[in-house]
Amino acid sequence: MRRPIVLAKIREIRKAKGLTLEQLSRSSGLSVSQLSKIENGKARLTFDTALVLSGLLKVPVTAFLSSPTSAPVARRSITRAGSGIVHNTAGMKFEVLCSDFREKRNVFWRVVIAGKTVEETGGWRSHPGEEFLFLLEGLLDIHTEHYEPVRLKPGDSILFDANMPHAYVSHGKRDAVVLMSNTVPADGELPTLAGQR
Structure with missing residues (x-):
């Protein structure tokens, strides 16, 4: 379930940037109430809204949309030019x-x-x-x-x-x-x- 992640990520990043809900509201065009509901998991975070917030907070949109994993993920895969099946x-x-x-x-x-x-x-x-x-x-x-x-x-x-x-x-x-x-x-x-x- 994504809502607790949204709450943690958006609020954490907003506070780290020293922004209040009112300031983020003025910049984003979203109401304080709507932002508060998103941060508290009471409203769904749409992809379009996530794009707006990621641009204002200067973080990748995936910071809001990805789920945490139980262990660090460090996978990678490389295909050299012309070497794929x-x-x-x-x-x-x-x-x-x-x-x-x-x-x-x-x-x-x-x-x-x-x-x-x-x-x-x-x-x-x-x-x-x-x-x-x-x-x-x-x-x-x-x-x-x-x-x-x-x-x-x-x-x-x-x-x-x-x-x-x-x-x-x-x-x-x-x-x-x-x-x-x-x-x-x-x-x-x-x-x-x-x-x-």
Whole structure:
């Protein structure tokens, strides 16, 4: 349960910065009452509010949203360039990144997308969890069931519910290269690479 953590973190950081609730209220646009309720676990801390507070208090937003662990966590995983396990599918190449952790919340890939049509990239796919893409190279068209296709340029990113059928198409002469992350659902079911619905 997160509420006691919110209480400890926000109040502790606010006091360490020498701020009163009134001062934080004026800066954030949140009422003193609302801030007090959040600090006391009587109101839910939304992600948007956490972003506002983290900016004002100059701490990472994860300081408010992460749960404490019973023991210090000091895990890390490194994948050297080109050394990840590679899976080839129709029109796409997936390189698995930083896969050493036994208990995962996310799966990371470097994906090269060569297919120029939905069919060439294996068709529509869907799977549990969320999917995040950050375009590194080329141009990429993202097709989703409930939205018009959108074109990503290098530096663009997208996050969507991956159970919504989706497909990728490389646009232009160059292959599209993306950094992809998938959340791992509570049941531990990993997204399939084929993934067709």
